[in-house]
Amino acid sequence: MNDQLYQYLLLLGDNPLILGHRLSELCGHGPSLETDIALTNISLDLFGQVRHYFQYAAKLNGENQTEDDVAFLRYEHQYKNTLLVEQPNTDFAYVIGRQFLFDAYHLPLLEQLMASKDKQISAIAHKSIKEVKYHHRFSSEWVKRLGDGTEASHQKMQTAIEDLWPFVAELFEETPLEQAMKEEGIGADLSQVKEKYDADVQNIFELAQLQRPDHQYTQSGGKKGVHSEQLGYILADLQYMQRAYPNMTW
Amino acid sequence: MVNLENESINVPTEVAEHLRAISDPEIPVLSIMDMGIVRDVSVDGQAVFVKITPTYSGCPAMDTIASEIKFALAKAGYLVEVELILSPAWTTDWITENGRQKLEEYGIAPPVEESADKLALMGQSKIVKCPQCHSTNTRMISQFGSTACKALFQCNDCLEPFDYFKCLK
């Protein structure tokens, strides 16, 4: 088995998996029916994309591994999602801020992956990007609506962006795995993703009357398996059934 | 051979008959043939090999559709294999003309052009037609609806809310 490719598929799948889980927590708790439905629809899209990555990973691994094994039976340090997506649903401005800061990365990332030499990764990216365009439209519209809304909504949106900003840099920190995959023509070039990200974020923040945070403090580790305490709670929830009833199926 | 409109996919007539009886469980009026989910069918004696593609990545109906294809064709005496393919990615352009008519009769506005829902979001759309009274004086309520493939609209004339099949290209 090509272990690097396998690890790279986990890296690609873990962000949508954990973000999809965070959004699924809002099912029935959204601030309005429409936003509730939108956020859970986005969650469903992300889970669908994860299934494609993990089905492929399981096939590469062989040994009768399934997509569910990949999703449910790893330990905390084996998850490679960035710290940004595991941040909690503090309030609606955080949910929207987290979503936008991820969508603005997800879109150019998939653009890069569409050109991947790996045919299956390229096919998944071609499929996913159509959905992610809708996610980005939804989150950026809400960033504008809240940022350029009332004094209170502006304040909440600005605060959410300030608090989430330290986690943005990790999206673009190239790990040795990502570097190797990029050099093989399989993985994305994060410096090019970042260029598009910066332009997009600047444009939306301007329209939303938001200040781009200028603090330099950053926090990272998720891609290498060093997570915040948040992930433990997510996994306790996510993995409960498989841990309590090993090999259970529907 | 049956030639699906909008696309040149040839499905042997004896198999097409069975596939046309299977629908997306979330939109029961639309057969998987009209939906453009069936991408390739080859028959070799009693063996049938069917390739299908998902509408949305997270479409929960795909597993059901795959087993319904297997069941229907097995019942007709075939040995069936179904493969899920991702490339080329599904687009609403593959919904047949017949499928679009059925959607509208069922009360779901069929997809128009890509910009329709974007314009609607900005309050500029006069493109999506109300499936009840056919007025184009409609507005988008939410770009996400009851399933991944739909947005929620309302007619400003007859005031009925309705589903719009989102354009995916």
Ligand SMILES: [Zn+2]
């Ligand atoms: Zn009407």
